Amino acid sequence: MSxxxxxxxxIKLFKKQxxxxxxELAKKTIKKYPDNPLALKIIxxxxxxxxxxxxxxxxxxxxxxxxxxxxxxxxxxxxxxxKTGRISEAVDCYENFLDKNPxxxxxxxxxxxxxxxxxENKKAELNYRKSLEINKGFLEAYNSLANLLKNSGRVQEAxxxxxxxxxxxxxxSGIYHNLGVLYHDNGQLxxxxxxxxxxxxxxxxxxxxxxxxxxxxxxxxKYKEAEESYLKSLLLNPNNAQVYFNLALIYGELNELYKAxxxxxxxxxxxxxxxxxxxxxGQLYQESLHLDKAKYCYEQAIKTDTNYTQAYRNLGNILGxxxxxxxxEKYYEKALQIxxxxxxxxxxxxxKSNYNPDLSDExxxxxxxxxxxxxxxxxxxxxxxxxxxKILNRKLKxxxxxxxxxxxxxxxxxxxxxxxxxxxxxxxxxxxxSEKEDDITKNYKxxxxxxxxxxxxxxxxxxxKIKDDEIDILVDLAGHTKNNRLMLFAGKPxxxxxxxxxxGYTTGISAIDYFLTDNxxxxxxxxxxxxxxxxxxxxxxxVYRPNKDMGDVSPLPYLSNGYITFGTLTRxxxxxxKTIRAWSQVLKSVPNSKxxxxxxxxxxxxxxxxLINKFQAYGIEKDRLDIGFDTPPxxxxxxxDIGIDCFPHNSGTxxxxxxxxxxxxxxLEDKPALGRxxxxxxxxxxxxEWIAKTESEYIEKLIKLxxxxxxxxxxxxxxREQMHQSPLMDEPGFTKRIENMYKDMFKKWIKQQ
Numbered sequence: 001m002s003x004x005x006x007x008x009x010x011i012k013l014f015k016k017q018x019x020x021x022x023x024e025l026a027k028k029t030i031k032k033y034p035d036n037p038l039a040l041k042i043i044x045x046x047x048x049x050x051x052x053x054x055x056x057x058x059x060x061x062x063x064x065x066x067x068x069x070x071x072x073x074x075x076x077x078x079x080x081x082x083k084t085g086r087i088s089e090a091v092d093c094y095e096n097f098l099d100k101n102p103x104x105x106x107x108x109x110x111x112x113x114x115x116x117x118x119x120e121n122k123k124a125e126l127n128y129r130k131s132l133e134i135n136k137g138f139l140e141a142y143n144s145l146a147n148l149l150k151n152s153g154r155v156q157e158a159x160x161x162x163x164x165x166x167x168x169x170x171x172x173s174g175i176y177h178n179l180g181v182l183y184h185d186n187g188q189l190x191x192x193x194x195x196x197x198x199x200x201x202x203x204x205x206x207x208x209x210x211x212x213x214x215x216x217x218x219x220x221x222k223y224k225e226a227e228e229s230y231l232k233s234l235l236l237n238p239n240n241a242q243v244y245f246n247l248a249l250i251y252g253e254l255n256e257l258y259k260a261x262x263x264x265x266x267x268x269x270x271x272x273x274x275x276x277x278x279x280x281x282g283q284l285y286q287e288s289l290h291l292d293k294a295k296y297c298y299e300q301a302i303k304t305d306t307n308y309t310q311a312y313r314n315l316g317n318i319l320g321x322x323x324x325x326x327x328x329e330k331y332y333e334k335a336l337q338i339x340x341x342x343x344x345x346x347x348x349x350x351x352k353s354n355y356n357p358d359l360s361d362e363x364x365x366x367x368x369x370x371x372x373x374x375x376x377x378x379x380x381x382x383x384x385x386x387x388x389x390k391i392l393n394r395k396l397k398x399x400x401x402x403x404x405x406x407x408x409x410x411x412x413x414x415x416x417x418x419x420x421x422x423x424x425x426x427x428x429x430x431x432x433x434s435e436k437e438d439d440i441t442k443n444y445k446x447x448x449x450x451x452x453x454x455x456x457x458x459x460x461x462x463x464x465k466i467k468d469d470e471i472d473i474l475v476d477l478a479g480h481t482k483n484n485r486l487m488l489f490a491g492k493p494x495x496x497x498x499x500x501x502x503x504g505y506t507t508g509i510s511a512i513d514y515f516l517t518d519n520x521x522x523x524x525x526x527x528x529x530x531x532x533x534x535x536x537x538x539x540x541x542x543v544y545r546p547n548k549d550m551g552d553v554s555p556l557p558y559l560s561n562g563y564i565t566f567g568t569l570t571r572x573x574x575x576x577x578k579t580i581r582a583w584s585q586v587l588k589s590v591p592n593s594k595x596x597x598x599x600x601x602x603x604x605x606x607x608x609x610x611l612i613n614k615f616q617a618y619g620i621e622k623d624r625l626d627i628g629f630d631t632p633p634x635x636x637x638x639x640x641d642i643g644i645d646c647f648p649h650n651s652g653t654x655x656x657x658x659x660x661x662x663x664x665x666x667x668l669e670d671k672p673a674l675g676r677x678x679x680x681x682x683x684x685x686x687x688x689e690w691i692a693k694t695e696s697e698y699i700e701k702l703i704k705l706x707x708x709x710x711x712x713x714x715x716x717x718x719x720r721e722q723m724h725q726s727p728l729m730d731e732p733g734f735t736k737r738i739e740n741m742y743k744d745m746f747k748k749w750i751k752q753q
Contacts, residue, residue, distance in 0.1 A: 320352030368508030479503020567640030
């Protein structure tokens with residue numbers, strides 16, 4: 001064949017995609033005609049399309065040596081150089097070609113793509129625009145330029161370029177989708193939805209657009225519509241792990257937890273390294289108290305991301321909940337090594353450490369001092385000035401800060417105060433850091449002279465707001481519990497600050513002036529274990545309002561059972577080797593007696609079995625234990641003859657509920673505040689005989705109480721009325737003590753000025 005015939009045959013084979021035949025012929029041609037640019041080019045193109053980029057570079061470069069105007073050869077040479085990591089050579093290739101051939105729009109476009117990839121965005125933009133100067137109908141260049149502008153935050157210019165494409169061709173669904181994303185990212189959600197739906201009208205089989213629309217609907221809390229959109233996306237592309245993940249989020253919001261679990265697992269099955277899916281699934285299991293499953297998920301999340309601080313934190317929380325405090329601390333420390341700024345992780349560590357039965361009072365307080373030194377000391381300035389009026393006997397503004405202005409145990413103690421406040425002397429400001437509101441929130445709003453949701457306000461802005469509100473006394477109601485605002489208090493935004501109720505021990509923040517307590521809860525000898533100054537009011541430092549639906553006191557269960565039933569509603573974290581040892585000894589000493597342990601921590605069988613095994617190690621058989629979870633717990637309380645308090649960390653709200661159902665409890669005075677709440681309650685009820693000073697006395701008192709059925713009957717019949725007549729439920733009296741305290745605190749501040 002002649003030279004021209006060979007070239008014609010090469011072109012014919014290449015166009016018909018008979019690449020093997022074309023390659024064989026091209027190689028033969030090169031042997032005979034080594035300077036044949038077409039044969040060189042075809043070999044280069046075939047190698048490029050076969051991902052043999054290094055070989056392709058050699059032949060495409062030779063092609064350009066013979067024909068410096070071959071646009072295709074230049075285009076593919078630049079791409080192959082980029083694929084082999086020779087970025088600067090690719091840039092040189094395109095720029096040298098454009099010096100000789102300045103009217104090649106596609107080469108400017110390829111050069112722009114290259115600059116964008118190496119994040120030289122100004123050069124990328126310049127070359128996109130040059131390509132469009134040459135070819136005003138170059139749709140791909142408009143789209144790429146618009147994307148670049150969008151990613152650079154130049155929303156209006158991006159919009160203009162997308163719209164130019166639609167002027168040229170209004171039928172491109174992908175551009176409507178891109179416009180939807182542009183508006184979505186910039187908060188123009190109505191416009192975004194309009195363009196997503198236009199895109200779907202043109203292309204109802206676009207999985208990516210259904211996904212984007214689902215994301216928008218989810219943001220607007222249109223969960224059912226979002227679910228529908230995500231499911232349509234999955235019908236078109238069932239292999240997108242992110243869609244399964246987002247559906248799981250939807251089902252979580254809808255409280256369809258089984259579906260949420262199913263879709264997190266589907267996401268993980270598609271992407272075994274899906275860190276967020278493992279973490280969220282772990283949270284789901286943790287909240288439903290399937291702690292072994294949660295632990296596994298967090299461990300997998302850490303395998304995929306060794307710096308996932310929140311996973312380490314949650315592992316610490318799980319291990320703390322089951323009493324493995326040393327292991328929990330290791331995970332907290334690991335999280336803090338990764339991110340030493342995470343004060344909330346240290347808060348979790350403090351919260352769990354409170355329950356460690358093997359920490360001395362001083363060791364525990366040292367953790368709190370370390371917390372202040374690391375996270376809050378720098379926030380307090382000695383020269384902070386407050387311009388509040390210093391007139392005595394004026395109306396004081398009291399600000400309460402809490403994440404729990406909702407259905408929460410705090411309401412049993414806070415509502416009695418707020419509902420009885422003297423509005424002639426006090427203005428009540430409620431700063432709510434709640435994640436969600438409910439029907440109880442409506443009650444709190446009625447008590448407030450001013451209400452503010454603060455969950456989206458940062459500490460600096462909130463501090464200025466509190467100063468503008470001229471709050472005189474700011475009260476923390478959360479301590480180190482979830483969603484606290486302790487960093488705010490560390491900056492001292494009000495002249496006087498106090499912590500109370502939500503936590504039960506010091507915050508560790510010396511910028512907070514007072515810790516509200518009484519002389520039983522915190523005797524003066526323990527003042528050195530508080531960063532705040534303990535402010536003692538007449539016992540008790542709380543007042544209790546029972547739930548309305550608790551019902552009547554039942555007859556003593558012993559009368560129908562013929563045996564004594566001890567019981568507690570406490571969480572698992574309070575049940576440690578010391579309590580199990582003491583309770584086991586009581587059960588052994590009281591024939592046929594049984595023990596009820598009821599809380600949400602025992603919803604699943606493994607948690608029950610683990611606790612049963614611990615009792616069996618002390619010789620207590622399974623049939624003497626009734627472990628489970630019932631809510632509300634009133635009927636479970638009706639099955640108890642005697643309540644048992646925990647130590648060294650006492651129970652809380654459940655002690656009041658136990659008494660209100662006619663059930664006496666024995667408490668062991670232990671750590672200041674945390675281990676003396678039971679004692680403070682019983683002093684308020686004038687039942688000091690139920691307070692033990694030592695573990696042996698605690699056991700003796702329980703055994704003695706169990707031996708006197710007539711006394712238990714008498715207690716059962718009269719205890720509720722005694723509570724009503726005691727300071728524990730004297731709402732006006734407690735409120736008056738608190739209001740006098742506020743006046744005294746503010747008077748002291750004035751004297752210090």
